[in-house]
Amino acid sequence: MIPSSSVKVVVVGAGLAGLSAASTLMKAGFQHIQVLEAMSRPGGRVHTTRPFGQDVIELGANWIHGQEGNPLFQLAQEQGLLLEESGSAKTMCLPGSVTPRDYFFEESGRKLPMDQVDQVCAFFSKLTSRAFSSELDPKHSTQSLGGYLDQEFAQSLQATSKVGQRLFEWCKRSECTDEASSSLYEVSAVQLCHYVALEGGFFNSLGPGGYQALVDTLLDSLPPGTVLCDRPVRSIRWALEGESHAHPVSVLCQAGQCFTADHVIVTVPLGFLKENGAAMFEPALPTSKASAIERLGFGTVDKIYLRFEKRFWPDDCAGIQLVWDAGPEDEKVYQHSQSEGGAWRDTWYKKICGFDTVARHPTVLCGWITGREAQHMETLDERMVGEVCVRLLRSFTGWSVEEPAQVLMSKWWSEPFVRGSYTYPPPGVDAVREHNALAAPLPQPSDAGHSQEKPLQVLFAGEATHVSFYTTTHGAYITGIREAQRIIELYGDKKLDS
Template sequence: MSEETKIVVVGAGFSGLAAAATLIKAGFQNVKILEAKERVGGRVCTTKPFTENIIELGANWIHGQKGNDLYKLAKEHDLLAEKALKDSSESSQDYFFKEGGKHLPDELADGVTSLFEKLTSKAFDRELPESYQDLTLGDYLDVSFAESSLADEEDGSRIFEWCKRNECTDEAVSSLYEVSASQESEYIARGGEFFNSLGPRGYQAILDLLLNDLPSGTILNNTAVKSIQWDKDEEEDHAVQVICENDQIFEADHVIVTVSLGVLKEHARTMFEPALPKSKLDAIDKLGFGTVDKIFLCFSERFWPEDCAGIQLTWDEGPEDKAVYSSEDEEDAWKETWFKKISGFDAVARHPKVLCGWITGREALHMETLEDSEVGDTCVRLLRSFTGWSVPDVSQVLITNWGHDPHVQGSYTFVPHHVNGVKESEALAAPLPSCSQESKPLQVLFAGEATHVNFYTTTHGAYLSGLREAERLINHYSD
């Protein structure tokens, strides 16, 4: 049966590649991956724009070591470069500056960032007092910080606002007042350090492990899917028909949809025939999908100290301030100060002359509409005014545009305030039809980081979701 069964996988990111590779290993011989882009990898994008060394435009880290399948895979195949990168980072530290060029004391920065980590850990570890359970993450942090002695120091408050702005990058949100404090506990962090220490081929090396398991011709690039017609007449040989933008048509018994939540938000109501059930459409609407972008600045010479891991910017009044975020005065006024959402500029491994700025939310989406030269000039101006150092003009600028990429439309998933993330992720992951229904079961399956209850936002969550759907089909044919 597995030799005759036709399976189409939509999307060649980690989830799609994992699903296809697992099915082929199990003996399924008619597996095709339809990928809208010219390249594979989805939100993993390893490039070499500046030197012979790689830059990660997308996924950057392996999130934790213990129990992390991708970490295990990378370690087994000697794809980590832990020692070289770890040794270089141990002797470096972040430099915090405030407007006007003052370098804030390292002791104060360490104290505030340590407190912030303890407070967020309580949310992630289900240790929130009952009185905080219904608060947004931003409100919980504000209340908790106000109770500390560090809140009495003006510069301490500046650094705390920076921490909140930096956390927006992890959450892929415009503001921490969008997300629930209690829902954070549904995300399970893998133990051990985050590793920005993949070897010289970066994340592409892990993708290649999966690609090596796929026969030639399995992946069809530049093949965007327009329509998935499922639950077809019982007399049809195959229950599903996949129609592509280039007018190609694929018959299938099962389709595994691994497109991003951003793409589903845009196309779910027109992409499927018959329409998706209300529970799934509601899940697509309720779950959040935010944008995180990187701004790479390549200079002709290094101007920051050797022990500087990053140049972090603190503002007198920043975009994460609740009053600023909630203001209804001049609705688009924030576009004039979009750059305030840049948390800072980090050193980049293997690139001694490159800094990477991080920006998220609505400000990131606005930045994507600007010319690269304008963004680069703005960043240089920030670096000069905050540090007081002699900062040369930037020689190359590289900016990601995940929010306006039509085949992604964002970066990763978050759970908004008052949304039950577990319920909605499970609804999103549910196959159609289920095995309990009379129609041919498991015609349309769903994978991707947004469908993983505990590991959403991560590459290992995407990878595991692909394995999950492959195993679902394998078990179906084994029963």
């Protein structure tokens, strides 16, 4: 056995997956670890900023998804990063979820009564819960989530009223935020049951350091110089043999710098792999892995932050939700809108479901937008987007709304090393098989035993490689530990707790 202290490991990507992998290996005694980050900052899809003063704004990851069994929640608790030490952190609503403090407005300016909103939203939640709980009728097994919802809603009492139909469409648009999709017709209904929601609710319970504090905790566990930023990787050559190759893997950066390794852990987002995976690896990725990259969905979710000089919404208002007059959209209508060209670009703003208040920022609202409309929004300047948002707020509410003092938008589609936000399962795709194929290392220890190649030369981590926790930060974190553990076990080290 080669001593773990002499093994060289390169980690591509300094998000939560890459940093947890590097930290786990360091703790196990591996001394030659290099993390290469393409962007100018570590964190990946965690991006904590302070554009409006001392308090943080999250352009990326926003929530800790559950407490029980969530290693990120436990890490935050151990490091004193939560607002409440007791662990009963303040529950925050996800975009699109409804509280009694949400104000729902129709296009006409009429504020909808909450009992009417609650009836439709509760019915929608009941339908989606069936999908996530594996309780769907077999007739829905091949349907999209949108198709299943449309069919069930059409048979309900809520479908008999125009307001009910409009609210149901609002629910569908808001669910797109959870699924990172342009439409729920792009999401499988039956495959959602593989996602596991941890107990304890959703929490925006991190203290003044925000999500960056968790990233910093992992960075602090690594020696100086371990993480190199502005190092985009051009290619990964593996299965190198012969006396001239002391190590079987070579990682070439775009600037020409080359790193050799016994093992490379690739933690780049699925969106980047979709765009670059075919040319990035030599030899090429096996068909099963290339197919998984192609078949899994990876969508865009963006935020629009509006800072006003003074608050114009009531103190008891936690969100201003926009209920459009347009009638129900079915799968055929959506597919037609795709094929007919760019007409939807003229009404991109209709994908904004509403504007939510922001913790610790009393004069800031946050709008959420997804899919192709989000990608189009990223091509517009912030001033124009701010003007559109103010026009919506004025026309729906009838309130006096001044121009925002600042507008800030996330642009995850435009980020060349990300190309989107997170993963979803499309219709007709066996998500478990594809997630597992994406996670499989190259070569497998059993394969290497026959070919004499060194096993585990290229390993894969990130939220898209987790069957049950895709889309989540804890999913990314866990997969980094998982791949580090493969290497640790290869050299006979004692298994660490994850």
